[in-house]
Amino acid sequence: MIYLRLFFEFFKAGLFAVGGGLATLPFLNDIADRTGWFTRAQLADMLAVSESTPGPIGVNMATYVGFTTASVPGAIIATLGLVTPSVIIILIVAAFLRAFRDNKYVNSAFYGLRPASTAMVAAAGIGVMELTLVHAGEAFGLSFFNWPALALAAVVLVLTRWVGPTKKLHPIVFILASAVVGVILKF
């Protein structure tokens, strides 16, 4: 039963994704690989839409993936699956607030979790780069690289990191500009 599986998959993502924002991305990659409900390329598109619309990225991604998999009921069920573990855990933690914050085992567990979470997001990023910046089917050489895409990536990187007036701009600006470049240069 697709609805039950959707709920369960997103419940797992909500339970194990630590650190917010893109932390759910590795779990969604994992769901894509195991279920075939959507592809990693679709996931990259969903990420762009989720970053460009209001609401927390994780929630937007769950709604989008749920909708792609099983329409409107799917969107609702995936989102509820994602937030259910949070709600349960926070309701429990709220009862022991101070003890939880000062617990040395909790703190040391998170000392290990944060680098792991960062690494999983990095791996997801490398996955998107493989899809986008290189022609994975080609032998290594000049034609292995997708040069127009690399050039666009370099420009966006410079504008988001080093150019004072543009690096504070909202990501939606870069997403829309990249869409326009993609249409004009027929990416």
Next chain:
Amino acid sequence: MNEYLDLFLTFAKVGVMTFGGGMAMLPILQREVVESKGWATDEELTDYFAIGQCTPGIIAVNTATFIGQKRRGIPGGILATLGMVFPSLVIITILAGLITNFSHLEWVQHAFAGIRVCVCVLIFNAVLKLWKSAVHDVWGGVIFAAVLGLTLFTPLSPIVFVLAAALAGVLIQNLGGGRK
């Protein structure tokens, strides 16, 4: 107004006004929840954020649950959370429907190919930011490298890495290694 309804509507408003979630939400929460409603103090909000970052799940949702629970117990926590996710559900469902209908058009495909390039850079920037708050010493670097390698080259589930990394953190810190 009924406070349950107020919790739902206030967090729906926060959800509409937040792009990206997480830290981007803090100023909006300060305005709506601390200054306008007086439901929490700035210190409590900072606490909720800190705990939201070190409990599983979406930080925005965790914070909403906390404040709702504080005002009206368990039903309050649930209603605040539903309020927070409601705008996403509506907006994304509409957009996803539109995009599905237009995705066969050639220019839409070119646009998304361009967007994906941008997404690469956005993820790269997010990783650099995460790295600064996550990796403080050699052990952090070791955990990062091990999880990155294993994620790329083995089919293991992320759940395995989460559990192993938490265990590694407890072992390293309680056996005297790593920066506190």
